[in-house]
Amino acid sequence: xxxxxxxxxxxxxxxxxxxxxxxxxxxxxxxxxxxxxxxxxxxxxxxxxxxxxxxxxxxxxxxxxxxxxxxxxxxxxxxxxxxxxxxxxxxxxxxxxxxxxxxxxxxxxxxxxxxxxxxxxxxxxxxxxxxxxxxxxxxxxxxxxxxxxxxxxxxxxxxxxxxxxxxxxxxxxxxxxxxxxxxxxxxxxxxxxxxxxxxxxxxxxxxxxxxxxxxxxxxxxxxxxxxxxxxxxxxxxxxxxxxxxxxxxxxxxxxxxxxxxxxxxxxxxxxxxxxxxxxxxxxxxxxxxxxxxxxxxxxxxxxxxxxxxxxxxxxxxxxxxxxxxxxxxxxxxxxxxxxxxxxxxxxxxxxxxxxxxxxxxxxxxxxxxxxxxxxxxxxxxxxxxxxxxxxxxxxxxxxxxxxxxxxxxxxxxxxxxxxxxxxxxxxxxxxxxxxxxxxxxxxxxxxxxxxxxxxxxxxxxxxxxxxxxxxxxx
Amino acid sequence: xxxxxxxxxxxxxxxxxxxxxxxxxxxxxxxxxxxxxxxxxxxxxxxxxxxxxxxxxxxxxxxxxxxxxxxxxxxxxxxxxxxxxxxxxxxxxxxxxxxxxxxxxxxxxxxxxxxxxxxxxxxxxxxxxxxxxxxxxxxxxxxxxxxxxxxxxxxxxxxxxxxxxxxxxxxxxxxxxxxxxxxxxxxxxxxxxxxxxxxxxxxxxxxxxxxxxxxxxxxxxxxxxxxxxxxxxxxxxxxxxxxxxxxxxxxxxxxxxxxxxxxxxxxxxxxxxxxxxxxxxxxxxxxxxxxxxxxxxxxxxxxxxxxxxxxxxxxxxxxxxxxxxxxxxxxxxxxxxxxxxxxxxxxxxxxxxxxxxxxxxxxxxxxxxxxxxxxxxxxxxxxxxxxxxxxxxxxxxxxxxxxxxxxxxxxxxxxxxxxxxxxxxxxxxxxxxxxxxxxxxxxxxxxxxxxxxxxxxxxxxxxxxxxxxxxxxxxxxxxxxxxxxxxxxxxxx
Numbered sequence: 006x007x008x009x010x011x012x013x014x015x016x017x018x019x020x021x022x023x024x025x026x027x028x029x030x031x032x033x034x035x036x037x038x039x040x041x042x043x044x045x046x047x048x049x050x051x052x053x054x055x056x057x058x059x060x061x062x063x064x065x066x067x068x069x070x071x072x073x074x075x076x077x078x079x080x081x082x083x084x085x086x087x088x089x090x091x092x093x094x095x096x097x098x099x100x101x102x103x104x105x106x107x108x109x110x111x112x113x114x115x116x117x118x119x120x121x122x123x124x125x126x127x128x129x130x131x132x133x134x135x136x137x138x139x140x141x142x143x144x145x146x147x148x149x150x151x152x153x154x155x156x157x158x159x160x161x162x163x164x165x166x167x168x169x170x171x172x173x174x175x176x177x178x179x180x181x182x183x184x185x186x187x188x189x190x191x192x193x194x195x196x197x198x199x200x201x202x203x204x205x206x207x208x209x210x211x212x213x214x215x216x217x218x219x220x221x222x223x224x225x226x227x228x229x230x231x232x233x234x235x236x237x238x239x240x241x242x243x244x245x246x247x248x249x250x251x252x253x254x255x256x257x258x259x260x261x262x263x264x265x266x267x268x269x270x271x272x273x274x275x276x277x278x279x280x281x282x283x284x285x286x287x288x289x290x291x292x293x294x295x296x297x298x299x300x301x302x303x304x305x306x307x308x309x310x311x312x313x314x315x316x317x318x319x320x321x322x323x324x325x326x327x328x329x330x331x332x333x334x335x336x337x338x339x340x341x342x343x344x345x346x347x348x349x350x351x352x353x354x355x356x357x358x359x360x361x362x363x364x365x366x367x368x369x370x371x372x373x374x375x376x377x378x379x380x381x382x383x384x385x386x387x388x389x390x391x392x393x394x395x396x397x398x399x400x401x402x403x404x405x406x407x408x409x410x411x412x413x414x415x416x417x418x419x420x421x422x423x424x425x426x427x428x429x430x431x432x433x434x435x436x437x438x439x440x441x442x443x444x445x446x447x448x449x450x451x452x453x454x455x456x457x458x459x460x461x462x463x464x465x466x467x468x469x470x471x472x473x474x475x476x477x478x479x
Numbered sequence: 480x481x482x483x484x485x486x487x488x489x490x491x492x493x494x495x496x497x498x499x500x501x502x503x504x505x506x507x508x509x510x511x512x513x514x515x516x517x518x519x520x521x522x523x524x525x526x527x528x529x530x531x532x533x534x535x536x537x538x539x540x541x542x543x544x545x546x547x548x549x550x551x552x553x554x555x556x557x558x559x560x561x562x563x564x565x566x567x568x569x570x571x572x573x574x575x576x577x578x579x580x581x582x583x584x585x586x587x588x589x590x591x592x593x594x595x596x597x598x599x600x601x602x603x604x605x606x607x608x609x610x611x612x613x614x615x616x617x618x619x620x621x622x623x624x625x626x627x628x629x630x631x632x633x634x635x636x637x638x639x640x641x642x643x644x645x646x647x648x649x650x651x652x653x654x655x656x657x658x659x660x661x662x663x664x665x666x667x668x669x670x671x672x673x674x675x676x677x678x679x680x681x682x683x684x685x686x687x688x689x690x691x692x693x694x695x696x697x698x699x700x701x702x703x704x705x706x707x708x709x710x711x712x713x714x715x716x717x718x719x720x721x722x723x724x725x726x727x728x729x730x731x732x733x734x735x736x737x738x739x740x741x742x743x744x745x746x747x748x749x750x751x752x753x754x755x756x757x758x759x760x761x762x763x764x765x766x767x768x769x770x771x772x773x774x775x776x777x778x779x780x781x782x783x784x785x786x787x788x789x790x791x792x793x794x795x796x797x798x799x800x801x802x803x804x805x806x807x808x809x810x811x812x813x814x815x816x817x818x819x820x821x822x823x824x825x826x827x828x829x830x831x832x833x834x835x836x837x838x839x840x841x842x843x844x845x846x847x848x849x850x851x852x853x854x855x856x857x858x859x860x861x862x863x864x865x866x867x868x869x870x871x872x873x874x875x876x877x878x879x880x881x882x883x884x885x886x887x888x889x890x891x892x893x894x895x896x897x898x899x900x901x902x903x904x905x906x907x908x909x910x911x912x913x914x915x916x917x918x919x920x921x922x923x924x925x926x927x928x929x930x931x932x933x934x935x936x937x938x939x940x941x942x943x944x945x946x947x948x949x950x951x952x953x954x955x956x957x958x959x960x961x962x963x964x965x966x967x968x969x970x971x972x
Contacts, residue, residue: 010875010877013603013604013605013661015959016608016609016657016959017959017960017961018959018960018961019609019656019657019959020609020656020657020699020701020702020953020958021657021659021958021959022659022701022953022956022957022958022959022970022971023956023957023958023959023970023971024659024881024970024971024972025970025971025972026877026880026881026972028970030877170963170964170965171960171961171962171963171964172957172958172959172960172964173959173960173961174959177959333970334970335884335969335970335971335972336884336888336951336969336970336971336972337969337970338966338967338968338969339966339967339968339969339970340966340967341964341965341966341967342966344957344966344970450754452751452753452754454751
């Protein structure tokens with residue numbers, strides 16, 4: 006669906022009639038580009054294993070990957086830290102034992118790494134951030150953002166033509182080339198997933214447990230923070246809280262024991278466009294009497310479970326849309342003035358899209374890195390295989406994925422029967438397809454149209470040991 | 480009917496050159512041309528066939544090759560001279576005195592000339608591109624961007640008519656209009672290239688003509704009908720000249736509904752390029768003797784747009800070609816070249832070892848173009864309904880709608896066909912737009928498209944033509960042009 010259908014090149018002075026179909030392709034392209042020039046963006050999952058709990062000693066704070074594209078020069082990382090003492094963070098690329106960068110920490114920190122050479126287009130760069138010299142369990146480290154820039158395309162902006170009665174190939178092809186350049190720019194920016202949480206374990210005690218910590222970027226003025234999921238409650242009373250930059254921004258209604266609830270939180274972002282805010286989602290248990298009784302009676306305690314499949318910035322309702330000119334009709338007389346007006350309206354739409362892309366460099370000049378599953382070692386990585394998986398709502402036509410034993414799951418999650426009451430919530434997808442088999446890391450390019458029943462707009466997960474997963478428009 | 484002086488020059492091609500036959504030694508000739516497939520000459524993808532019989536004294540033609548020899552006929556009537564036939568002899572018969580050559584136009588010979596053609600993949604390229612004095616028509620030119628119909632005609636030995644001076648010994652000439660539709664993907668893979676050229680014309684509208692002058696033309700739909708510059712009438716005053724005066728008793732009229740539809744149904748099968756993947760895995764053992772060169776042709780299931788090359792663009796990755804000696808050790812001395820077509824990989828392999836080697840496996844990775852689910856659209860309403868053929872080159876909804884809407888504009892009116900008998904005029908060709916005046920039929924210079932011509936020994940000819948009043952022509956539409964256009968006009972489909 007997201008492919009851009011453009012007409013064949015126009016040719017001058019060969020008795021080539023101007024086709025309404027061709028002009029409508031340009032009109033449709035302008036409409037599509039106008040819509041695509043706004044983009045919802047998944048939150049960047051930034052915290053370390055177990056969020057805030059870690060041992061005294063060095064550990065992995067963050068790991069993930071991004072896909073190198075021709076023209077990329079710089080890898081950027083930034084975040085926050087507290088209680089770190091004399092510790093630093095070290096950044097390792099592609100499994101190297103030698104750090105590519107050492108970050109001297111402050112309350113906020115950032116660093117850049119030159120990646121202008123040594124890679125071929127499509128290479129997946131593995132990134133790992135580790136502490137160096139961490140001495141306390143009380144320290145906190147947050148990676149807020151990892152991305153590469155610039156995003157370069159091979160086509161160039163041809164400008165847009167003005168029509169005043171001459172419909173030559175120069176002007177008409179200029180429209181085609183303008184559409185293509187805008188599309189190239191939009192399609193070159195990968196669409197990252199939400200690091201989905203599926204029946205992630207909360208707590209069975211009266212306490213506040215952090216379920217999620219990361220950041221979300223307000224890319225457009227219309228953006229709100231949207232959190233979608235479900236909860237299965239095993240405490241007598243609890244609710245969710247969302248903190249934005251450490252300040253309580255949302256308090257959910259109280260959930261009762263054994264209730265199953267939908268989570269649909271929409272929070273209006275008030276930060277400046279282009280800025281990110283720190284997002285923390287907490288489970289707040291106010292009454293755990295039943296759980297305490299079970300525990301006291303030597304039965305098991307049950308943590309509430311949470312599924313957060315989507316955490317992203319998006320328009321509260323929809324992004325604005327330009328008004329397109331009237332569609333072109335074949336075999337119907339039209340004055341030159343009307344034809345000029347409609348073609349010039351397409352020019353204006355394209356020009357406005359270009360301005361939007363140029364302005365929002367924070368969105369259209371960056372390729373975001375993708376978080377790999379939280380884990381401090383392979384054992385934990387395997388154990389959490391079903392709990393933390395990249396989650397997409399299909400927008401593009403193509404998925405680039407690197408990892409081991411990777412499959413795509415869609416069409417609903419089917420809970421498997423359990424032998425005990427621990428509620429591990431083992432599940433499988435109703436529909437699935439293996440895309441990388443075996444225990445050898447590989448990169449696959451998946452054409453989503455080939456997955457029967459996975460329609461645009463539908464949710465799906467990427468299961469397995471996923472190093473990197475991102476959609477491309479086409 | 481008045482008397483018109485006629486002379487004619489008949490040439491045949493011997494040893495690559497056109498040689499005139501002595502006029503006094505030609506005893507008879509007759510011929511004609513006809514558009515086929517449809518009953519009114521307006522069918523998309525119609526082709527025009529021409530035929531000619533030439534009888535000459537045996538003494539004139541004895542001792543020269545006859546089989547598939549090209550012939551050319553150039554009559555002159557009332558001082559007007561024009562090439563009236565170009566084709567090849569397909570059958571010669573005769574007696575002790577004379578030999579009669581039965582010749583057909585190049586369109587009849589094209590299926591023979593275009594067998595087993597394999598083209599590269601053409602993406603979003605008009606099925607035919609305008610031939611001009613400077614258009615690049617040679618497929619080996621690095622800047623080649625012509626259409627697939629041009630490609631087929633070139634491979635068949637044709638050369639662009641507008642560049643005839645550069646190709647004086649060409650087997651035939653072709654001239655193409657710019658097609659109005661470009662399929663997503665177009666290619667030829669071993670089928671008859673000419674049949675595919677006709678299929679392309681049906682996918683884009685238009686016709687592949689060969690008129691009596693021997694030039695094979697692709698005409699785009701809006702140029703099928705031009706402006707009439709010659710008028711036939713039953714009086715000299717009403718006709719353009721004396722050759723335009725028809726026999727008063729000759730006009731015949733017919734209205735057939737075989738090409739009349741009010742609803743058009745068209746199907747399409749989407750095609751998409753897929754990511755690089757294994758498209759050939761051939762494990763047929765092939766022994767190659769020392770210094771021997773063999774050609775291996777492999778065909779992937781789907782056409783491909785490109786293949787994964789090795790160290791150079793015409794090789795495979797080393798691990799994709801397994802060549803060993805008899806003792807199982809890898810062969811070290813061999814050379815090969817890979818040539819890629821849309822649906823064929825051709826490998827020319829030479830064993831440079833001093834001992835035989837065996838090619839055990841060839842793997843090719845490529846980007847295939849695969850099909851989606853066939854879908855159908857329709858335009859218009861009521862009956863009669865025309866279901867267009869399943870055409871491999873119609874690959875998206877927009878294309879199907881364009882084609883069906885265009886067809887409806889051509890076939891949505893029942894059209895009359897008319898025949899007249901007039902003095903022979905070699906300047907009149909199938910595909911000409913002429914005016915017809917006939918008081919009895921209430922016609923005054925009404926535009927007609929000539930779709931069939933028969934003549935006998937260059938004396939009289941019968942013209943069959945279709946009334947094209949109201950049919951869309953390029954003048955009705957805005958065109959892509961460097962000149963300003965005032966309008967109002969229409970946009971095409």
